[in-house]
Amino acid sequence: MKVSRNLTYSMLLLLPAVVLLVAFTYYPTVATIIDSFFSTPRGRRPARFVGLANYETMLADPVFRKAIVNNMIYAAVIIPCSMGLALAMALLVNARIAGRGFVRLAYFTPTVLPMIAVANIWMFFYAPDYGLIDQVLGHFGRGGNNWLGNPDTALWAIIVITVWKCAGFFMIFYLAALQQIPPSLLEAAEMEGATYWQQLRRVILPLLMPTTLFISVNAVIEAFRLVDHIIAMTRGGPDNSTQLLLHYIYQVAFGFWDTAYAATLSVVLLAILALIALVQFGYADRRIFYR
Amino acid sequence: MSRLSVRSLVKTWDETRAVDGVSFATEAREFVALLGPSGCGKSTTLRLIAGLEAATEGSVEIDGLDVTNLPPASRRISMVFQSYALFPHLNVADNILFGLSVRGVKRAEQKQRLDRIVPLLGLSSLLDRRPSQLSGGQQQRVALGRALIAEAPVCLLDEPLSNLDAKLRAEMRNEIRSLQQRLGLTMLFVTHDQTEAMSMADRVVLLRDGKVEQFATPSDLYTKPNSVFVAQFIGTPPMNILDATLLGPAWDRLPKNTLVGVRPEHIRFADRGIAATVVSMEYFGADSVVSCRIADKPVLVRVPGQPGFAGGETVHLSWPQEAQHLFDQHSGKRRDPIPDQRLAPALEFVQP
Ligand SMILES: Nc1ncnc2c1ncn2[C@@H]1O[C@H](COP(=O)(O)OP(=O)(O)OP(=O)(O)O)[C@@H](O)[C@H]1O
Ligand SMILES: [Mg+2]
Numbered sequence: 096m097k098v099s100r101n102l103t104y105s106m107l108l109l110l111p112a113v114v115l116l117v118a119f120t121y122y123p124t125v126a127t128i129i130d131s132f133f134s135t136p137r138g139r140r141p142a143r144f145v146g147l148a149n150y151e152t153m154l155a156d157p158v159f160r161k162a163i164v165n166n167m168i169y170a171a172v173i174i175p176c177s178m179g180l181a182l183a184m185a186l187l188v189n190a191r192i193a194g195r196g197f198v199r200l201a202y203f204t205p206t207v208l209p210m211i212a213v214a215n216i217w218m219f220f221y222a223p224d225y226g227l228i229d230q231v232l233g234h235f236g237r238g239g240n241n242w243l244g245n246p247d248t249a250l251w252a253i254i255v256i257t258v259w260k261c262a263g264f265f266m267i268f269y270l271a272a273l274q275q276i277p278p279s280l281l282e283a284a285e286m287e288g289a290t291y292w293q294q295l296r297r298v299i300l301p302l303l304m305p306t307t308l309f310i311s312v313n314a315v316i317e318a319f320r321l322v323d324h325i326i327a328m329t330r331g332g333p334d335n336s337t338q339l340l341l342h343y344i345y346q347v348a349f350g351f352w353d354t355a356y357a358a359t360l361s362v363v364l365l366a367i368l369a370l371i372a373l374v375q376f377g378y379a380d381r382r383i384f385y386r
Numbered sequence: 387m388s389r390l391s392v393r394s395l396v397k398t399w400d401e402t403r404a405v406d407g408v409s410f411a412t413e414a415r416e417f418v419a420l421l422g423p424s425g426c427g428k429s430t431t432l433r434l435i436a437g438l439e440a441a442t443e444g445s446v447e448i449d450g451l452d453v454t455n456l457p458p459a460s461r462r463i464s465m466v467f468q469s470y471a472l473f474p475h476l477n478v479a480d481n482i483l484f485g486l487s488v489r490g491v492k493r494a495e496q497k498q499r500l501d502r503i504v505p506l507l508g509l510s511s512l513l514d515r516r517p518s519q520l521s522g523g524q525q526q527r528v529a530l531g532r533a534l535i536a537e538a539p540v541c542l543l544d545e546p547l548s549n550l551d552a553k554l555r556a557e558m559r560n561e562i563r564s565l566q567q568r569l570g571l572t573m574l575f576v577t578h579d580q581t582e583a584m585s586m587a588d589r590v591v592l593l594r595d596g597k598v599e600q601f602a603t604p605s606d607l608y609t610k611p612n613s614v615f616v617a618q619f620i621g622t623p624p625m626n627i628l629d630a631t632l633l634g635p636a637w638d639r640l641p642k643n644t645l646v647g648v649r650p651e652h653i654r655f656a657d658r659g660i661a662a663t664v665v666s667m668e669y670f671g672a673d674s675v676v677s678c679r680i681a682d683k684p685v686l687v688r689v690p691g692q693p694g695f696a697g698g699e700t701v702h703l704s705w706p707q708e709a710q711h712l713f714d715q716h717s718g719k720r721r722d723p724i725p726d727q728r729l730a731p732a733l734e735f736v737q738p
Binding site for chain 2: 277279280282283284285286287288289290293297298301302
């Protein structure tokens with residue numbers, strides 16, 4: 096078979112990207128899946144094939160189930176809240192308001208802060224009695240809350256931080272998309288008698304749909320990925336009330352050194368994300384209008 | 387069925403006076419063109435009338451009702467944007483029906499009105515298409531349809547034909563004009579193309595630097611220009627403006643500081659007359675434009691056919707007296723000839 100020069104060149108040009116992707120994405124993925132069917136090697140005992148044993152352990156693991164439920168709540172709140180807030184902030188700073196440069200900066204600040212710094216700021220907000228929130232509530236006689244120490248409120252306290260952190264980032268995308276909408280479209284809508292809300296619903300939101308899809312994919316990823324502040328603030332506690340899947344994987348892998356079980360949990364996380372991405376793209380591509 | 391009137395409209399942005407005391411009033415069902423060079427404030431005037439900009443001073447009235455402080459949607463005005471401003475995510479039908487739909491008009495009535503307007507615009511087979519799947523002319527018609535379906539009595543158009551090629555533009559001119567007449571609309575049409583304004587409009591508002599230079603019918607603009615600016619803006623090639631002192635002793639009886647304007651098509655080559663030198667010729671088929679010089683001042687002459695002059699040849703020019711316009715040199719304003727001053731000179735050159 097004669098290989099055309101074109102083909103040779105294109106293969107050579109693709110090679111660097113292929114090497115990187117294989118080395119850092121596909122090989123680890125496949126290795127993780129394989130590891131999940133083996134036991135964890137310990138000392139002189141090498142890994143041996145155990146079939147689905149790790150998955151059986153996982154299904155019986157109450158911490159895993161708690162982490163899944165928490166993560167579902169975490170995602171279900173963070174995705175709509177951060178996106179809604181991002182859109183609202185983008186609409187606000189896109190309008191002709193005084194000092195909008197400053198407001199844009201203020202909204203974007205959480206995004207540029209490292210998560211560990213964010214965690215420290217919020218530790219101060221949440222601290223019992225002398226924390227900012229408790230001090231304010233104290234004036235109304237409602238102080239003495241341990242937001243992060245109480246299993247009922249800890250997850251919600253974490254959720255607030257994540258929304259605060261993500262919304263500013265997503266706002267930038269919405270803002271960029273808003274500025275792409277020709278003003279004459281909105282003027283035309285206004286001339287035709289559309290109120291602000293009608294303009295928003297019938298013109299702005301449909302034109303923002305490609306951006307919304309992009310952001311929603313990102314928001315899903317963030318909802319499973321952003322656990323740095325849990326490591327810094329609660330370590331999944333109290334009583335696993337802030338345990339999330341990725342944080343649990345981290346604990347199992349680098350706290351308990353049970354790498355095979357960590358691989359099993361990773362496969363589940365991967366499967367969840369792949370499934371969501373498939374649904375998002377499959378559903379959205381049929382409904383979204385791209386210019 | 388509505389009269390639109392604009393009184394001393396002013397719009398300033400910091401230093402710029404984009405619109406500087408514009409006043410005019412249309413008749414009902416009149417087609418008025420807003421004409422002027424780029425940056426003279428045509429779009430701004432239109433946007434002030436539409437309510438998309440707030441006027442600094444002055445007022446806008448429709449049928450005697452002051453709408454200056456009303457929002458755009460309550461002014462009973464429709465508008466066609468220069469860029470068409472079609473909603474890219476909606477198909478043709480939904481684009482046209484957008485206004486009715488947001489105003490909560492019943493589905494059945496929407497359909498009825500759509501069926502009425504679509505054949506007028508020749509869009510029947512395109513209703514399901516998105517704007518990106520339409521040609522420029524079709525998009526233009528959709529924009530027109532969206533503006534017309536609301537049946538607002540006043541329709542504003544901002545250079546709606548500037549994105550079309552010459553042939554389509556000529557077709558759309560006729561279509562817009564006939565729609566306007568059939569629907570009895572008052573239309574204000576912005577353009578920087580004088581032939582468009584002259585051929586379509588009942589009357590033309592000629593703007594310059596935010597001020598109305600002249601508001602008149604196309605034929606008055608052509609035959610009685612108010613100023614040197616109007617004289618040179620209307621007509622191709624523009625009117626020749628000559629210093630009276632150049633033209634010889636016969637013009638001495640004119641008042642001092644007078645400019646004489648003559649249109650290229652009114653000048654004839656003659657045996658006697660003002661001596662000029664041929665510089666070059668441009669041939670256009672039906673006629674030719676000959677560039678001459680009278681004592682270093684350029685003069686254009688339009689003659690039928692293709693005259694056989696050579697460059698550098700000396701010729702004599704003449705024109706009938708009634709084709710001659712007089713302007714004040716300082717103000718540039720028209721000066722009406724005073725009968726008893728006997729502007730005889732030109733009579734000598736009247737062609738038989
Ligand atoms: N938003 C604005 N801010 C400041 N100046 C403006 C603004 N809009 C228009 N202008 C100025 O007002 C003047 C008139 O502008 P306008 O758009 O009305 O011109 P126009 O006659 O429509 O020109 P064109 O034929 O090029 O469209 C211009 O000098 C322009 O620079
Ligand atoms: Mg303009």
